[in-house]
Amino acid sequence: MTIGGSRIEGRAHLADDTPVSEARVFFATAPVPLPDIATLTDEDGRFSLYAPAPGMYQLVCHADGLDPATVPIDVRADSVSVELDIELGA
Amino acid sequence: MPEGTEVQGKDTPVSSFDVGDESISDEISTGEDDHVEKTPRSGFEKVEGYRPPASPTRSEFSPESVGDVLSVPDETTQLPDIGEASFGPPDARPETVHGADDRFQIANTAAYPWRAHASLRITAADNSLWIGTGWFVGSRVLVTAGHVVYIKNSGIADRDGWVQKIVVMPGRNGGTLPYGSATTSSFWTVAGWATDGDGEYDYGAIVLGESLGDRTGWFGFGNWPSLDGVHANISGYPGDKPAGTQWYAARTVDSASTRKVFYDIDTAGGQSGSAVYRFANGSRYGIAIHAYGGATVNSGTRINQPVFDNIKKWKQASEA
Numbered sequence: 001m002t003i004g005g006s007r008i009e010g011r012a013h014l015a016d017d018t019p020v021s022e023a024r025v026f027f028a029t030a031p032v033p034l035p036d037i038a039t040l041t042d043e044d045g046r047f048s049l050y051a052p053a054p055g056m057y058q059l060v061c062h063a064d065g066l067d068p069a070t071v072p073i074d075v076r077a078d079s080v081s082v083e084l085d086i087e088l089g090a
Numbered sequence: 091m092p093e094g095t096e097v098q099g100k101d102t103p104v105s106s107f108d109v110g111d112e113s114i115s116d117e118i119s120t121g122e123d124d125h126v127e128k129t130p131r132s133g134f135e136k137v138e139g140y141r142p143p144a145s146p147t148r149s150e151f152s153p154e155s156v157g158d159v160l161s162v163p164d165e166t167t168q169l170p171d172i173g174e175a176s177f178g179p180p181d182a183r184p185e186t187v188h189g190a191d192d193r194f195q196i197a198n199t200a201a202y203p204w205r206a207h208a209s210l211r212i213t214a215a216d217n218s219l220w221i222g223t224g225w226f227v228g229s230r231v232l233v234t235a236g237h238v239v240y241i242k243n244s245g246i247a248d249r250d251g252w253v254q255k256i257v258v259m260p261g262r263n264g265g266t267l268p269y270g271s272a273t274t275s276s277f278w279t280v281a282g283w284a285t286d287g288d289g290e291y292d293y294g295a296i297v298l299g300e301s302l303g304d305r306t307g308w309f310g311f312g313n314w315p316s317l318d319g320v321h322a323n324i325s326g327y328p329g330d331k332p333a334g335t336q337w338y339a340a341r342t343v344d345s346a347s348t349r350k351v352f353y354d355i356d357t358a359g360g361q362s363g364s365a366v367y368r369f370a371n372g373s374r375y376g377i378a379i380h381a382y383g384g385a386t387v388n389s390g391t392r393i394n395q396p397v398f399d400n401i402k403k404w405k406q407a408s409e410a
Contacts, residue, residue, distance in 0.1 A: 005245055024221060024329030026359025028187070033289070033382040033389070035237045038329030038359030040211075040219035048218065050245030062330050 005052045006075045010084030012045040012061050019045030020088055023063035028070070031055025051075045051082075061086050100282025100291050101396035103403065106239075106252045106275060118373045119229075121307030125201040129372045133321030134340040135203070140194040142321075142340045187330075187356045193337040196325060200268035203374055205261030205306040208232060209327040209334050210296075210363065213255050214241055216248040223326035224258065225365040225376065226308035229301040231408040232258065233311070233401055234363030235381045235391070236283035239294040243287045252277060256296055260306045262327065262334045269305055272298045278404045290349040292381045293391045295404040309365055311376040313398045317346040324355050324380055326364035337361075343377075344387050348394055351378035352387040366390045 012020040025047045026038035032053045041047045041061075051057055057073040066088040073082060097103065120126045130136040187193075196204045212220040224232035236242075241250050256277075260269040274296060282291025314320070325338040344352045351366060357380060366378035378390035391397065 007245060022333070024333070024360065026329055028330075028358070030383070035235065035292075035381060036357050036359055036362040036383050036388070037235075037237060038221050040221065042219070048246055052243070052245065060330060064333050068330070 005050060006079035007081040008049045008051055008057075008059065008073065008084065009081060010047055010059075010061075010086055012041050012047070012063065012069075012086045012088055014066075015087060015089065019043065020063050020066065021045060023047075023061050023066075023088070025049065025059065025061045027051070027057050028060045029056070029058040031057070051079075054079070059084070061088065063088055066090055097280075097396050097399050097403075100280060100286060100288060101400060102281040103278055103400050104281055104284050105279075106277045118310040119303070119307040120202040121205060122305040125198075125205075126307075127201055127203060129369060133369050135323055135325075135338060137194055137196065137338060140338065142192075187358060192341070192356045193328070193331075193339045195331070196336040196338055197263075199261040199263040199266075199336050202307045203309070204325060204336060204338075205269060206303075206308050207325050207327075207336060207364065208258045208260040208306075209262035209336070210234065210238060211257040211259070212238060212253050214244075214249050214253050215251045216246060217254075218246075218249060220253075221327060221329055221360040222362045223360065223364040223380075224256075224296050225363075225367075226260070226303040226306055227295075227311055227376070227401060228308055228405040228408055229303035230298045231303070231405050232296045232298070233365070233376065233379055233404075234294055234296055235379055236279040236292040236294040237381070238363045239277035239296060240279045240284050242283060258296060258298060258302070259334070260302055261336075263336065264332060264334045269302055272300055272302055274298050278400075280400060289382065290391065293379045293397060293400075295401065297404070297408050309367055309374045309376050311393050311398065311401055312370070313393055313395050314377065317343045317351060317377060317392075319343070320368050320377065322351070322353050322355060322377065323367050323374075324353075324357065324361070324364050326357065326361035326380065328358035329360035330358040346392060349392050350389050351392045352389045354387045357383065357388050364390075 023041040210222040222238040224234035276297035279294035323340040364380040365376040380390040
């Protein structure tokens, strides 16, 4: 793992904890240029991304029919992993 | 470098399968029927309701250079991207939608040129799922970003390497697949990406087992010595819009180096691999492969001479 980077793991779900699969998750902003690609949540609503450098990121999660979620993440130089809990509203 | 010269170094192609060598054609196809959008005079696609944003004044593109395939001097390859001079070094804060969102949804994705773009559903080596974009350059081959077909420096165990498979959905419009879909595990990229993870070599190709491109049509691609003032167009499948919908935006190229093209065209995650294309001689030609979000501009891998030669080879191999 690159020094200073951090694994970002998360789960997208509804208010009643029902997992949201096929949600599209990516970094909208980052301290370094990143590939313009998005991951999809699995059947449990889970995803994992990698923040390659310390700094402020803005992770976004979009699912059809639900309000999108935006999560600011401060990745510190000593970060190893970050766990996110993303609740998507109707 | 003359056309057809053997590509070496970081542009040495690598593939997920074994192929032979054959000649290729340079023709551009608009596909199986007459559902073809008219070629605009402006350099931007004419989409009802869409108005390209105003761009800074630039010198106009010289029509004399249309169709030329010219090389870029190698001595400039060690210089920093000119985009860095204008927009700051890579540690600036990227944001792929800059200011107001200029993207416009394409309704008639079953028409050319929109159907020459494909929504991609990617299964990585660790079974994680991803979305991206590709564009046809031949009946069985699509160009895309290298990181779409070969994941590098992911930071996640078991994720790096060739992706397991990609489902290609040309002209997708939400749940509608006007040309069906094709699944493949045959890909190309180059050593500069697969071995070194160098973002300046971030390009690749997807090879299909069937000739879907004969129905969708395909784009040309070219290497021009100057992209100053060129009108650049991008259409793709961003993740911040309804699933599987295609969105278009355009603007004049901001700057270019020998291996990158910079533009203030709004994109979002999922548009990696989209064609950055121009009009020339009444046809559409890819000039770069969209790959990265940037601080005030986004960027793609420039189709310079080695990239041009590789795409030609990949197209040739797909027709063998």
